[in-house]
Amino acid sequence: MxxxxxxxxxxxxxxxxxxxxxxxxxxxxxxxxxxxxxxxxxxxxxxxxxxxxxxxxxxxxxxxxxxxxxxxxxxxxxxxxxxxxxxxxxxxxxxxxxxxxxxxxxxxxxxxxxxxxxxxxxxxxxxxxxxxxxxxxxxxxxxxxxxxxxxxxxxxxxxxxxxxxxxxxxxFQSHGMAKEAASLLEQIWQKEAGDSAEKPNFLRIVQDSKNNVRNSLNSLQVELLSA
Ligand SMILES: Nc1ncnc2c1ncn2[C@@H]1O[C@H](COP(=O)(O)OP(=O)(O)OP(=O)(O)O)[C@@H](O)[C@H]1O
Ligand SMILES: [Mg+2]
Known part of the structure; x- marks a missing residue:
């Protein structure tokens, strides 16, 4: 197709x-x-x-x-x-x-x-x-x-x-998902960067993205690239 x-x-x-x-x-x-x-x-x-x-x-x-x-x-x-x-x-x-x-x-x-x-x-x-x-x-x-x-x-x-x-x-409501999204970012950070780099503020990233998970992941990607 x-x-x-x-x-x-x-x-x-x-x-x-x-x-x-x-x-x-x-x-x-x-x-x-x-x-x-x-x-x-x-x-x-x-x-x-x-x-x-x-x-x-x-x-x-x-x-x-x-x-x-x-x-x-x-x-x-x-x-x-x-x-x-x-x-x-x-x-x-x-x-x-x-x-x-x-x-x-x-x-x-x-x-x-x-x-x-x-x-x-x-x-x-x-x-x-x-x-x-x-x-x-x-x-x-x-x-x-x-x-x-x-x-x-x-x-x-x-x-x-x-x-x-x-x-x-x-x-698809985005309010109320900030904490869960922040813990998703933390798990991903752990997998990608381990304990080697200083952790960003995951909740802040999610809040700055207004609970848009895609934007949050893209911001996390920037943090990873700059770690
Ligand atoms: N609720 C969620 N839980 C986990 N990951 C999510 C969630 N929402 C979005 N993501 C992440 O963000 C990416 C983009 O999500 P998706 O394309 O499904 O959003 P969308 O609601 O269709 O957005 P749009 O309205 O812009 O099309 C996904 O690949 C996933 O990695
Ligand atoms: Mg879509």
């Missing part, structure tokens, strides 16, 4: 450029692969763990929340948990032609006969034509069989009510 596979490959274990294998960034190396490994997000973790125990088709989730809180990563972790066949549509490719192409592929039996998982990132940035196209796909008569849709968005302002009413909405 050319285009989408190449997106999925960005989650592979190392970056290969010009024949050189580079180490992964912290955000990629420490991306949680199982639902339980995410910091915070108690409600989404509980809902999705239960869904993963008994997954059902004709389901559409919408993950809404601030940037860097784990929406895309948790969609990937859910797909791993149910052994689904991933179709990842990044926001810049979310047009009518892509929606049609992906849903057409979802009419085939998925790999391992589990479920197709269509991950649509930044769905609120999709063209209104693409949103309309999804609206019709999410209707029970047109819903591709053996398929789960997961949409992510930073907020719901640009999403139509008719679209929202077809989705199970999960809020």
């Amino acid at each position: 050319g285009l989408f596979d190449s997106t999925v490959q960005t989650h592979s274990s190392a970056s290969l450029q010009g024949g050189l294998v580079f180490p992964q960034s912290l955000t990629e190396r420490y991306r949680p692969h199982s639902l339980a490994d995410f910091v915070g997000l108690d409600k989404p973790k509980k809902v999705l763990a239960n869904f993963a125990l008994r997954p059902f088709p004709n389901a559409a989730f919408l993950f809404v929340g601030p940037s860097g809180t784990g929406k895309t990563s948790m969609a990937l972790a859910l797909c791993e948990a149910i052994g689904g066949e991933l179709h990842h549509i990044p926001s810049q490719f979310c047009n009518v032609a892509t929606v049609e192409d992906v849903t057409r592929q979802c009419h085939y039996v998925p790999r391992n006969n589990t479920l197709h998982v269509v991950l649509v990132d930044e769905a609120d940035q999709a063209s209104s034509a693409a949103q309309l196209s999804f609206l019709s796909k999410l209707d029970s008569t047109a819903f591709p069989p053996q398929t789960v849709f997961i949409f992510t968005a930073n907020d719901t302002e640009r999403l139509q009510d008719r679209f929202l009413s077809r989705c199970m909405v999960l809020q």
Whole structure:
């Protein structure tokens, strides 16, 4: 599936450029692969763990929340948990032609006969034509069989009510996760730097990033590089 596979490959274990294998960034190396490994997000973790125990088709989730809180990563972790066949549509490719192409592929039996998982990132940035196209796909008569849709968005302002009413909405709240995120940074620091370097203030890093875990990891990377 050319285009989408190449997106999925960005989650592979190392970056290969010009024949050189580079180490992964912290955000990629420490991306949680199982639902339980995410910091915070108690409600989404509980809902999705239960869904993963008994997954059902004709389901559409919408993950809404601030940037860097784990929406895309948790969609990937859910797909791993149910052994689904991933179709990842990044926001810049979310047009009518892509929606049609992906849903057409979802009419085939998925790999391992589990479920197709269509991950649509930044769905609120999709063209209104693409949103309309999804609206019709999410209707029970047109819903591709053996398929789960997961949409992510930073907020719901640009999403139509008719679209929202077809989705199970999960809020990704970042408040209250500071302590857990700080202890994640500490564990990573320990693994990467051991006791050799002076520890930064992990809680401060998280607070300065306004609980954005991706930003916190990038700040930690800077601290590691300067240690
Ligand atoms: N709750 C979390 N627990 C652990 N790591 C996290 C969490 N949230 C984010 N991360 C880290 O940050 C990285 C980026 O997260 P992700 O891309 O899932 O965020 P997002 O919510 O989709 O952001 P955006 O809205 O900008 O697309 C992950 O690879 C992971 O390393
Ligand atoms: Mg994302």
